[in-house]
Amino acid sequence: MTEAINTNDLKNTVEKLERLEDEKAMYTEVVKEAYAEAKAKGYCTKTLKHVLKLRKKDRAKIDEEDALIELYRGALDI
Amino acid sequence: MTEAINTNDLKNTVEKLERLEDEKAMYTEVVKEAYAEAKAKGYCTKTLKHVLKLRKKDRAKIDEEDALIELYRGALDI
Amino acid sequence: MTEAINTNDLKNTVEKLERLEDEKAMYTEVVKEAYAEAKAKGYCTKTLKHVLKLRKKDRAKIDEEDALIELYRGALDI
Amino acid sequence: MTEAINTNDLKNTVEKLERLEDEKAMYTEVVKEAYAEAKAKGYCTKTLKHVLKLRKKDRAKIDEEDALIELYRGALDI
Structure with a gap:
């Protein structure tokens, strides 16, 4: 990567990654809740x-x- | 959990967990690809x-x- | 931790941690080799x-x- | 691994692995304590x-x- 950087492209890249990481974290939470629900039912x-x-x-x-x-x-x- | 088990409920619970785990795995893959894309751009x-x-x-x-x-x-x- | 730091104490602390981390890493390697040995015997x-x-x-x-x-x-x- | 197994050899192998895993766990604990000690000193x-x-x-x-x-x-x- 050369010393200079395309600031806009970096921002877009970072914001896209943040969005995807947030969605993945949301799914991780949904899975955790589903196991908690199953546990509450006695599983x-x-x-x-x-x-x-x-x-x-x-x-x-x-x-x-x-x-x-x-x-x-x-x-x-x- | 008593010795007996409600087979249908267990199946529904397992299938729901499988669906959610698959969706989470899909998002994990999407995040991985986004990082690979950023790397390919030189980041x-x-x-x-x-x-x-x-x-x-x-x-x-x-x-x-x-x-x-x-x-x-x-x-x-x- | 105040802004100033006791350099000698920090160095001693860091070197002690390094020594212990190295020993732990060595044991991790020894365990890995023991499993590889067992695998080579067919386990x-x-x-x-x-x-x-x-x-x-x-x-x-x-x-x-x-x-x-x-x-x-x-x-x-x- | 053939269906039959050399019970003595398996026992020796398992006991050796247990010993090594215990030693590794001990070192993991020693490292954890060293970090706790450093933290107590304000690091x-x-x-x-x-x-x-x-x-x-x-x-x-x-x-x-x-x-x-x-x-x-x-x-x-x-």
Whole structure:
């Protein structure tokens, strides 16, 4: 970047980034509220997050992970 | 949460959380792309993030931080 | 902190923090290498980390978490 | 990893990882205490962390970053 700078372009760039960061922060808040709502209904948020992760995996991947956990837990008496 | 669970309500809750997490992830991506765009235009993303943080602070807070940094850097010859 | 600063004390403080941060970084590296070693022996590091977490929990806590996961996974056919 | 597992080796591996993770956690605690001590003496921990980062950079890198920050802050009146 040369020493001089296009002030207007920098301002536009910064304001655009601010707008997008604010919108992202808003969505982060909306997600947080949705988990708080689920918790208030009696759901365990940790388990909800766990099953949400599992739902992004295919059956084979889930079975593989389940088998490994079972194997290690068995060997370690957990 | 009692042993039994309302399957429909759980499904609705999970699907709602998935939708919101996906939208949040989309915004995270949009922000990432905006920084990549700024970088492609020659901006330093690290400095952009720095000034975005500063713009959230009031003048007094910025002056206080600047004074402390100057004081410590001076004492440590940085 | 008053405007003036005790340069020697600041230097000592900074050097002590640097030493401790370096030692912490060294341990972080040692842990990383230990996981890499385990992986090279064929272990799944993700599952190792999972069982390490479980070993910090008591039996009742583990059973409670297992029951919730089973309940949610059953309801969601995962 | 084959379905069977060498239980002794797994136990040794897990116990070694636990030991190393505990030592790393201990160092994390020691660093936290050192910052708390510095804070109690009146130092600003945020500024301490800032100058610790600067001390890992060479003069040219620091000057480059200072120049960019000055350029952006000037253009944005911060």
